[in-house]
Amino acid sequence: MTRSTRVTAAASAACALVLLAAVPASAGGADPGAADVLGAGDPYFPLSGNRGYDVRHYDLDLDFTPASHELVAEATVTATAGERLERFGLDYSGPRIESVLVDGRPAEYLRSGQKLVIRPARAIRAGGEFTVKVRYRGVPERISDSVLGDYGWFNTDDGAVALNEPDGARTWYPVNDDLRDKATYTFRLTTPNGVRALANGEPQGEPRTHGDRTTTVWEMREPMASYLSTVAIGNFTVTRGDAGGIPNITAYDPAGGDGSFLQGSTAEAVAWEAERFGRYPFDSTGGIIDRVGAGYALETQSRPVYDGAPDELTVVHEVAHQWFGDSVTPESWQDIWLNEGFATYAEWLWQEGHGGPSARETFEGYYATPAEDPFWLLKTGDPGHDDIFNGDVVYTRGAMTLQAIRDTVGDQDFFALLREWAATYRHGNANTCDLLRLAEKISHRDLGPLFDAWLYTAAKPGPTA
Ligand code: ARG
Ligand code: ZN
Secondary structure, three states: OOOOOOOOOOOOOOHHHHHOOOOOOOOOOOOOOOOOOOOOOOOOOOOOOOOOOEEEEEEEEEEEEEOOOEEEEEEEEEEEOOOOEOEEEEEEOOOOOEEEEEEEOEEEEEEEEEEEEEEEOOOOOOEOOOOEEEEEEEOOEEEEEOEEEEEEEEEEEEEEEEOOOOOOOOOOOOOOOOOOOOOEEEEEEEOOOOOEEEEOOEEEEOEEEEEEEOOOOEEOOOOOOOOOOOEEOOOOEEEEEEEOOOEEEEEEOHHOOOEEEEHHHHHHHHHHHHHHHOOOOOOEEEEEEOOOOOOOOOOOOOOEEEEEEOOOHHHHHHOOOOOOOOOOOOOHHHOHHHHHHHHHHHHHHHHHOOOOHHHHHHHHHHHOOOOOHHHHOOOOOOOOOHOOOOHHHHHHHHHHHHHHHHHHHHHHHHHHHHHHHHOOHHHHHHHEHHHHHHHHHOOOOOHHHHHHEEEEOOOOOEEEE
8 A cells, every 4th residue: 555645635525514614604684683592503403502602611400309300490601701792592491480690680581492592681791701590490391303302301200311412401401502612510419318319420529418308419520512411310229439540430220120230331341442542531430221211322421321221332332422422522413423433433343352243344244235225325424404313324334434444544543543533622522624634644645535435425435445
């Protein structure tokens, strides 16, 4: 194999699309103040997110009673204004609001569709930090979408679980639901005594009991995209162990069977993947098994949720997302293959390393799919809103794209790419053009045609090796 030494230009649809996305969206004319509540411009979820500010921290004080599923909540959102704000929007589809305070003063607000629009008593100055305190109460409800399935706040027999991907965070707290606006989180979870309450990150101190209710505080200190935030409340068996020096906190509902294996399989997946992908990105790990009824697992940051006992490959998949999706988060939902293709490829690597088929053999099995099969019909790098979780197009063909890159650049450069991708964009956001540029820098090859064939063409690509 000869190596081109020329510095390549990353000429591909991956980078052309990014240029288009950088063009500011029009405010629309009639109401110059409306742009703040029109959404942050994601092509697949145009209503999600808000303009004009950046959230630093969410403090979610949630008091929940499993018997009634009533939530009594106070959400405090700390943000920095990017411009002078006469008003601003948050995404919110949760229960009835009782009050909104901005910097301690009552503020006017209205609810419109999935938005909460707030007009503070005084405009917020550009660059200023401000806090929004929203009190709300009632029974939160999940979103049931005919295409994307059920997501958001799930009330369960003995508690509740939140699985937000893609835009379900608004079912239980007011949020700037923009992939690019990561923030840190504090969860203050109050339940009747004896009920267990978990969230992302690590517990702060011991649970505190006042009368018949107990409060548990959890902190996520690394930036987190809102779709990865979670709480899980119920009659869990909780175990705390160690995974390579960080806490490994797992929980399972014993009514659904023995879930004690999760602690070991999680620790094993974390260690094995850290060897390949680089240092694990968060301060703790673990997992939660509950009978949620969602029909899928979710890579909630630091602590995935499994809807029933997972097999080993599912744990490997959700743990891989901690690097690919959670730490390195796509800039837009169009790039969901950067999550699902990588996590699926981690499964293929695991099988390759544990006496199963090589990743190349797994690839070949799928590559045998005839060119006229609908398997090849959509674009992996632009599947469309309805197909962001399409198992063939996004998961399998996303992983095949990585195998095609591996076949082209060789193992050394390919594994360097996985590690450098995780390291360069750690705790941040990235897009497919960033991956292309990094892959070209590492391999000294022009990979634009490969990316175009595998990601931006709705047809079976030619053979790579
Ligand atoms: N990201 C999850 C996974 O590990 C799937 C989420 C599916 N979400 C949904 N609303 N259907 O593959
Ligand atoms: Zn996944």
